Amino acid sequence: MTNRIGTCSKDCYGSCIFIGEWDDQARERTFLKANPLKNHPFTNGFFCEKLAKRESLIYHPERLKNALIRVGKKGENSFDIVPVNEAIRIIAERIKEIVLSSRERSVVGVYNAGNNGLLSRLAPLRFFGKLGATITTGGICNEGGCAGLTELFGTYSTTNPLQITDPNTHLIVNWGSDVVNRNIHTYKLIKKAIKNGSHLISIDSRKTPIFKDADQSVVLNPGMDHLFAQVILKTIHEKKVHDRDFLIKTSKGYEKLLLEIERINKNEILDQLKLNFDEVKELIDLIIKNKHHTIFNIGYGIQKDFFGGRIVQTIALIQILLGNLGKPGTGIIYSQSDFNKQFLNPLINYISQNNSYKPFNKIRLINLGRELSTNHYKMLFIYNFNPVSSLPNQNQLKKSLLRSNLFTVVQELFLTETTKYADIVIPSKFDLESDDLIAPYYIPGISINQAGPCPYENCLTNYEFYKKLALEMSWQKLTLFQEDDSEIVQKCLKLLPSIIRKKVKSQGFHLQFTPEDVPYENLQFPTADGKIKLNQISFDFGTKTLNEKMQRSMNEFLLLTPSYKYFLHSQLGQINSKFIKVFENIYLNPSDINLLKLKIGERIKVSNNIGKADYILKDLESLNQGVALIYSGSPMGLRRNNNPNIFISERPEELGYSGSYNSAIVKIEKLE
Known part of the structure; x- marks a missing residue:
């Protein structure tokens, strides 16, 4: 053993x-x-x-153990087994042909965080850099909120999540985060805090399981969180309970912010939200009462809107106005990965060797379908990502991937929706079979993964594949491709500060914070002058989009597309297949089903201007009226692919250019 x-x-x-x-x-x-x-x-x-x-x-029987080469038409998983070295030879020959007939930048490397290991994501960039290829940039997750918070603080990471259980935390506001199903470890911290006397407020676009633990709660329609935040801001201002000393000491432009808040029409917003102030008065009073003792935990679904960064920014203003930063038991928990950058940047530079080649030509990941619709790009490498499940505007993406003059290589563990468009599939090793380092984005720090033996000789880590491909390209003498994964990890460990290195070697991990640590206690934030930037704040955004949401027909619904609790995006279908049928359903509030004279269990038509599909109708009382829910990330195995991303526009969130997955409106009709 x-x-x-x-x-x-x-x-x-x-x-x-x-x-x-x-x-x-x-x-x-x-x-x-x-x-x-x-x-x-x-x-x-x-x-x-x-x-x-x-x-x-x-060790699932469907795991890929051999390289595959296409024998059928694109759009289906029709392959023959091919020796992995032969597959690599074919790929190398195709690269050489494309470089001769076109240019290096016609080759595109596409990746995301399906495997979040540093080597898994970044080591292949050595190959693409040497080649002079194009790579994707940006993401589809939390970038909008990160951009919004960075405009305020110079960073999106301001708070230690372990402070949730601090004795000074008297109130936790869980805003838009389904922690029970998506972040169970934070839920356990919240439960511990409640047991120790903390209060809980739950705010979300549907009643998630944590609502049962809440002292106060409210359900808002998708994309309207900033309106409710404005109601809270206006009430704080009316009661004159904002922390004036904190604002003077820590911010620039707070006077302009107060003028913006004065202009808020609270009654008009409450009408838009279909709320009576008496319904939310106790909730707002609880926030005010716990001034200097409140932590906000903000989920990522909120910012999956055309104006998601502005929405998160508006919510953060509540904490700024009350002075709930830089003190024990206060803060804004969002993504904490910015805390890692100081020690992580040297590792990133070493793993990618980005000083060894010219800067990349880059295209936005969110726009991949549109970029590939031109004939400019001739070859595609995809790893750590399943774009045919995860990207918006699926119809355009699939059409682009069907191009006969686009040669696509996919590295994968299992056949997926994306491998249907691959010319060659390379079998990957699992993370446990790979030496790597992981830098978590929620609890900042770094940890190690020590590779165990992989019993399948043809399976490769991402870097092993590109190292073999470099050999086939006659680049074997280059120092870029001399190390193996283990040697890169050991070099990275040496680049860490000694105290971090010792902890990783002795216990496998290092955490940036203990539960008692409070970031920014000196109230100096990483902006140019150390001040929170409030002089650019405006609530005048998204009016046209809001009007479209407010003026819908009776059979038009705001669409929510969360992940299902037993799946992680499109992963884990192989071991959770008994839940796979949920992806065939669309969920509505029972009152909406009655209004439309529909029947639970019948198949109905769902459509908008970019996509259409049919789903089985189910009822869900936790939804507001006028809101529909379809679970995203359907894995392989369904009779048809009912991925709701066919309804999602590729129009990105405006600040961070991430996906606007909760901005769609769909029409629901009986099937003819």
Whole structure:
């Protein structure tokens, strides 16, 4: 028996750390069990339900163990097995042909965070940099909110999440985060805080399970959170309970902010929200009462709107107005990855070797379908990403991927919707079979993953594949491709500050904060002058979009597209297949079903100006009237692909250019 430190590399809040038990002599099932660390203050000795039995996924019979080459038409998973070295030879020949007939930038590397390991994401950039290829930039997740917060603070990371359980935290406002289903470790911290006397407010676009724990709650329609935040801001101003001393000391332009707040028409906004002030008075009073003792935990779904960054920014103003920053038991929890940058940047530079080649030509990930619709790009490499499930405007993307003069290589663990468009598929190693480092974005720090043996000789880490491809390109003498994954990890460990390196080597992880640490206690933020920037704040945004939402017909619905609790985007379908039918459904409030004279269980038509599909109608009382819900990330295995991203425009969020997945309006009709 061999024990190795492991870190979950999924694009998830947890980045759970565990001790993996291995039988290195076994013929196939070398990985036996994962034991979550009890001494890690966030993992806390347990896993989420989604991936508690990861050994079942690693050795699942549908796992890819051989390279595949297309024999059928694109749009279906029709392949023959090909020796992996032969597949790499074919890929290298195609690269050489494209470079001769076109140019290097016609080759595109597409990646995201399906595996969030530093090497997994960044080491392939050595190959693309040497080639002079194009790569994608940006993301589809939390970038809008990050941009909005950065405009205020010079960073999007201001708070230690472990402060949730601090004795000074008297109130937690959980705004737009389904922590029970998507961030269970934070939910456990919230439950501990409640047990110790903290209060909880839940605000979301549907009643999620945490509402049952809340002292006060409100359900808002998608894209209207900033309106409710303005009601709170106006009430604080009317009661003259804002922290004037804090604003004077820490901010620039607070006078302009107060003038903006004065202009808020609270009654008009309450009418738009279909709320009576008496319904939310106690909630707002609870926030005011707990001034200097309140933490906001803000979810990412809020900013998946055309104006998502402005929405998150408006919510953050509540904490600024009350002086709820830089003190124990206060803050704004969003993404904490900016806390990692100081020690992480040298590692990123080393792994990618970005000083060894010219700057990349880049295209926005969110616009991949449109970019590929031209004939400019001739070859596509995709890793750590399933764009045919995850990107908006699916119809345009699929049409682009069907181009006969586009040669596509996909690295994957299983066949997916994206492999349907691949010319060659390279089988990947699992994260547990790869040496890597993981820098979590929710609990800042760094941890290690020590590779166990992979029983399938043709499976490769991302870097192993590109290293072999470099050899086929006759680049083997270049120092870029001399190291293996383990050597890169060891070099990165040496680049870490000594105190961090010692912790990673001794216990497998380093955390930036203890539960007692309070960032920015000196109230100096990383802006040019150390002040919070309030002079550019305006609530005059999104009026046209808001009017469209307010003036819908009776059969037009605001669309929510969350992930289902047992899936992570399009991953984990192989071990959670008994829940797969939820992706065939559309959910409405029972009152809407009655108004439209529809029947639960019947198949109905759903459409808008960019997509149409049919779904099975189900009722869900946790939704507001006028809101529809379709779960996103449907894995392989359905009779038809009902991915709701066919309804999502590629128009990005305006500040961070991330996906506006909760901005769509769909029409619901009976099937003819």
